[in-house]
Structure formats: structure tokens, C-alpha cells
Amino acid sequence: MEWIDIGANLTHHTFRKDLHQVLERAEAAGVSQLFVTGTDESESVKAQALAAQHPGRLFATAGFHPHMAKTFSSDSESVLRDLASRPEVVAIGETGLDFYRNHSPPEVQQRVFERHLELAAELKLPVFLHQRDAHQRFSEILRAYRDHLVDGVAHCFTEGPEIAQAYLDLGLHIGVTGWICDDRRGQAVRDAVRVIPPERLMVETDCPYLLPRDVNPEQVGLPVKNRRNEPCLMPHIGRAVAHYTGRDVTELAETSSRVARRFFRVEAPSR
Template sequence: MEWIDIGANLTHHTFKKDLHGVLERAHEAAVVQMFITGTDERESIKAQALASQHPGTLYSTAGFHPHMASQFSSESESVLRELAAQPEVVAIGETGLDFYRNHSPPEVQQRVFERHLELAAELKLPVFLHQRDAHKRFVEIVRAYRDELVDGVAHCFTEGPEEARDYLELGLHIGVTGWICDERRGQSLRRAVAEIPRQSLMVETDCPYLLPRDVDPQQAGLPVKNRRNEPSLLPHIGRAVAHYSGRDVEELALTSAQVARRFFRVD
């Protein structure tokens, strides 16, 4: 049984000292491929460089998280174009809208989001999408560009059946994280996963964030001091997704990996 983590922030500073160990633990947990998320110019460059050191195992995306939208410029777009020409870079993003904290003004987020979608359509690359507290406007913008996009995934989906249906109606894939393991916040997501078709579902950790609430790091063989999420916990997340969607875990591992490889166009 093999797993693919479609969203791993492996360039995060918490992985700096022991990345080798993180990758070893992922390998031991049968996480065979990981996709490193690019969140701004610097992190996208670092993600591509790291992926290039592990061909066939690591890939990356290139984009600006909505928190970082204010940093986006014409020069940044040129960097994204250069990165997208590299074989390791398989999607544009992370991009989208986040009205929860508005680290970048909403109007700036929307403009940069649209520019990412235009770039993805031009380059014929899928988009790696982020949305928080902006569902209606997010759907409106994606719908306006959907016919031009080759594909898209609503990464780190945390909402309920209604929002899932909206994304599926747009032909988007959906990525599910360890949020589903949280008995306090994950109830809507637990209901939603049963409605996500196999051909649209992928799994991810979004590490180092979103350590599953029901995981004891020590028992999981992880460094205890920082309670950091890792790709090695993806099978744990996968088992929860299988449980709440009423699927066999081996089938889920197989189909989600097939969907990921098809979506990102990798072997």
C-alpha cells in the first residue's frame, strides 16, 4: 500500500535541521511521493531546488499564497514562469483567497488570484488552490476561468458537503488533510468526504501544519518537542478518510495515488 502527499511544506524552517529524517520516516510509512507547496517567490524557488534533488519522489508547485499576495509583482510572475519550465514544477499555486485574516487586502488577493489562473491556463498547468472564509467569491472567480484551466484542486479542504458539491460542480479535485481527525472542528468534513467521488479525492498532510489531533507524536515515532506534522502521518489521515467515506483503506490509497499522478501528470 503506497501513499502520495499532495501538500507538504517541506521548505518550512521547522524541517531545516532534520529533513533527511523526515524523508526517511515518510519512506518507511510508504509515502512514495510528495508535492512541496510554493507559497511565495522565495519558497517556490526553494521548493523547486529541493524537488530537483529527489527526482521521482519530490515535486513542487510555484505560486503565492493569498497571505503573500501583496508581494506579487511583474518580476515575481517572471520567476514563476521560469520555475514552471522546470520538470519538477507541476502546478501553479498555492493561490486563492483567504479572508480570515486578510494579511493581504482582499482586492489585492483577488487580482493576484486571477493572474495565477491566467498563468496556469496559458502554461497548461493545474492550479493548487486555497480558500478560507471566501467561498462565494472564490467560486465566482474559479467559475469565470474554469473553461480555460486544465485542472484544479481545492487543497486542504475543511468545509462541508455543500461547499464540496460546489467545487465538484466546477470539476475541481479536493485534497483532505488531518483536519478530518479533529472531533471538534472536523464534523462537517467527515460528512463531506462521503460525497467526494474517488476520481476527485486526494490526501495530504499540509505539514508542518495540522498535526492530527488524535496522534501522539511519541507513539508515532516523531520528535516530540515541536508537535510538527510530517508526511509519515499521511497513512493515519488516509485511514480516517477511508473510515468516514465508507471505503476500504487499501482502495483509497490506490485510487488517491492514481488520481494524484494523473492530476499532476507524473509517473
């Protein structure tokens, strides 16, 4: 069974010492391709460099997470433009709005989000999107640009069916993480996945974040320090998504992998 992890923060410092082993565990678990998320200028550069070291297996996005929007400078757009010219960079993002913590001022987040959408429209690349506690403004901005965008995915979706349908109506794909495994917080997304058509659904870990709460790292052979999530848990997340959508897990793996390749415009890895 093959899986594709569309959201892996593999440049995170917690992977610095054992990334090779992390990738080996992912391969052993059937994770054939991974998309490394760029979250600011430095991390986007690192994501591209890492993907370039693993052609055909790793790809990268380039962008500024809304938390990092305040670091977007006059030179940042040229850096993103240069990164986007590399074959392993396949999307603009992570970008969007996060009004939950407001690590960057909301007005700055909105301005930087719009610049990302303009760049994605110009370069004809899909956008890798983040939204938290900002649905209304996020949707308003996105709607203004949607006709000019080739594609977009609401990454790490954690909300309910109503918001899922709103994003589907905007023509977005939706990425689901191990949040669905959380008995405390996951009910909304468990309900939401039932309204997402198979051809719009993708699966991701968002590692090292969001370790599924029903996983004991020690029992599955993972390092227990910091309870770090890893791409090798894609099958675990996929089984949960299959359960709550009422789909066969093998069919889900095949379809979500096909959808991911079509969305990011990449080929299957050579065997």
C-alpha cells in the same frame, strides 16, 4: 500500501535540521511521492530546488499563498514562469483567497489570484487552490476561468458537503488533510468526504501544519517539539478518510495515488 502526499510544506524552517530523517520516515510509512508547496517567490524557488534534488520522488508547485499576495511584484510572474518551465514544477499555486485573516488586502488577493489562473491557463498546468472564508468570491473568480484551466484542486478542504459539491460542480478535485481527525472541528469535512467521488479525492498532510489531534507525536516516534506534522502520518490520515467514506483503506490508497499522478501528470517512481 502506497500513499502520495499532495501538500507538504517541506521548505518550512522547522524541517531545516532534519529533512533527511523526515523523508526517511515518510518512505518507511509508504509515502512514495510528495508535492512540495510553493507559497511565495522565495519558497517556490526553494521548493523547486528541493524537488530537483529528489527527481521522481519530490515535485513542486509555484505560487503565492493569498497571505503573501501583497509581496507579488512586477517580477514575480516571470519568476513563476521560469519555475514552471522546470520538469519538477507541476502546478501553479498555492493560490486563492483567504478572508479569514486578510494578511493581504482582499483586492490584492483577488488580483493576484486572477494572474495565477491566467498563467496556469496559458501554461496548461493545474492549479493548487486555497480558500478560507471566501467561498463566494473564490467561486466567482474561478468560474470565470474554469473553461481555460486544465485542472484544479481545492487543497486542505475543511468545509461541509454543500461547498464540496459546489467545487465538484466546478470540476475541481478535493484534497483532505488530518483536519478530518479533529473531533472538535472535523465533522463538516467528515460529512463532505461522503459526497466526493473516488476519482476526485486526494489526501495530504499540509505539514508541518495540522498535526492530527488524535496523534501523540511521542507515541509514533516523532519529535515532540512544536507538535510538527510530517508526511509519515499519511497512513493515519488515510485510515480516517477511508473510515468516513466507508471505503477499504487499501483501495483508497491505490485510487488516491492514481488520481494524484493523473492530476499532476507524473509517473510512478522507478523501483
